[in-house]
Amino acid sequence: MIGSKVAYFKSINELEAYCEQKIKDESHLVFIDNNVLCKFPTLGNSSMETIAIKVREEEKNIDTVSEIWKIMFEKSLERSSTIFSIGGGVVSDSVGFAASTYKRGTKLITIPTTLLSMVDAAHGGKNGINNEFGKNQIGTFMMPQEVLICPEFLSQLPEKEIKTGLIELIKAGFLGSPELVEKVYEVDVNNIDVSLISEAVDIKNNIVNNDFKESSERMFLNFGHTIGHLIEADSHHQISHGEAVAVGILKAMQISEKLCGLAPNVSAKFEQFLDNLQISTIYEFKKNSAHLKELLLNDKKVENSKVKYVLLKNIGEPVLIDYDIRDLLDEVING
Ligand SMILES: NC(=O)c1ccc[n+]([C@@H]2O[C@H](COP(=O)([O-])OP(=O)(O)OC[C@H]3O[C@@H](n4cnc5c(N)ncnc54)[C@H](O)[C@@H]3O)[C@@H](O)[C@H]2O)c1
Structure with missing residues (x-):
């Protein structure tokens, strides 16, 4: 490739x-x-x-x-x-x-x-x-x-779209660079420095170059997106992609604290960033768990009732786990 x-x-x-x-x-x-x-x-x-x-x-x-x-x-x-x-x-x-x-x-x-x-x-x-x-x-x-x-x-570009982009930008930082995450926390939404864009691009391209057809590492780019897509579908796209992925990232961090020992200050700082951007940090699902399970089964990363789910051990250290979708649904509905 x-x-x-x-x-x-x-x-x-x-x-x-x-x-x-x-x-x-x-x-x-x-x-x-x-x-x-x-x-x-x-x-x-x-x-x-x-x-x-x-x-x-x-x-x-x-x-x-x-x-x-x-x-x-x-x-x-x-x-x-x-x-x-x-x-x-x-x-x-x-x-x-x-x-x-x-x-x-x-x-x-x-x-x-x-x-x-x-x-x-x-x-x-x-x-x-x-x-x-x-x-x-x-x-x-x-x-x-x-x-x-x-x-x-x-x-x-409308500010709403800038915020959506910032969520994907900081996602790249969570996957590959603590320094980039810190820079995004300091960002001026009216003047995004091109160096932030190029750092995020390099992180994505490094991942893609190692796994073009998404058999393993490329799935890291899905960080926050499994629950994010569920929120978009559950809300009939009333919640934007960026807002949905933001909640998805926060949830994945909270699960990472339980399963991978991620330090709690990582999610706390991200939550503060979302508050500053006036992006909601919680989402109440409307559909019942049977319906949400159906939506999850449509996810391209689901196989044998397990979803390839991205967690963080630390900033810059993503891990991919096979997560039982019943456990994931339990987390999103009751967690
Ligand atoms: N192929 C991939 O790897 C990949 C990765 C992530 C997302 N996506 C896809 O990207 C899509 C979302 O893209 P998006 O967030 O860029 O949304 P978009 O393309 O819908 O653009 C958002 C809005 O901004 C307008 N717009 C675009 N540029 C503008 C500018 N410079 N000034 C003013 N208005 C402008 C557009 O007309 C649109 O109304 C989704 O369909 C998603 O599935 C694809």
Whole structure:
């Protein structure tokens, strides 16, 4: 597996110039999130062929992918053409899925525009779409050739989305760097330093490079997500991904204290951070345990009634355990 090249840009102008120079007259197509184009209209004036698309999480499905494929066929793109996606994780997953399957896979360059996609969704080559059985149940693995990161995009991102990204950023720190965790605790939400983004990217890419197809170590990236996904589904997505994962991380830390001896001050400090961000630290499940069990069984990490669950021995020392889903449900409902 060859990893993606990751490059950082000080301004959108510099990023555009890099892309134009790279493509020259080669076959290409840029798919850009319509919301991003509205906020940064000059992106529509570049010499590159650009199509704005409107995709919400509810539309991250095969119908959207079919529309993207149709545009690619109408433009007579070839396997050697380069597809760009400019947007958050919803656009990079949809365009990435379409690009990885069009004529068995084109070249892909991803330009993430949300904090979450800069530190997580744009990297690692997973392209997931949803169906009636759940989130990201259909997907491919195809690494983008390049991931181009420009923090200027964050200047227009709503604060709620910044907070969601911060949860994924600090998750990377919990998995790989106590120093990064401390820096995130000090972060200015209106001015995220690019060094935090690059540290989180390096942690993710190190993990992915060791286990591209997610047979072991890559599952660490799921830290906080097992319960997080359960909360998202239980609340019918009224609780955002970031808020749900935040509660999931806190719960995993509390279980880690019991099972792995994690020092209690780790969860206490994280809880304080969530309070400061005004993110709720508790969630009352609405569905009964039978229903929650059904939701858990849909999790791709469940086998023989056991879920691959990520705990922490210490910051930077994740462990993967086979956790009986009855015990996990007992923890989330009664714990
Ligand atoms: N493939 C992976 O490895 C991976 C990893 C994590 C998450 N994901 C997926 O990512 C998706 C979530 O991604 P997301 O959090 O980026 O959400 P998103 O793509 O829905 O973006 C959030 C909102 O911000 C808008 N937006 C994007 N950039 C903006 C900007 N610069 N300024 C103003 N508005 C902007 C979008 O239009 C959208 O309304 C989920 O579908 C999740 O499954 C994938």
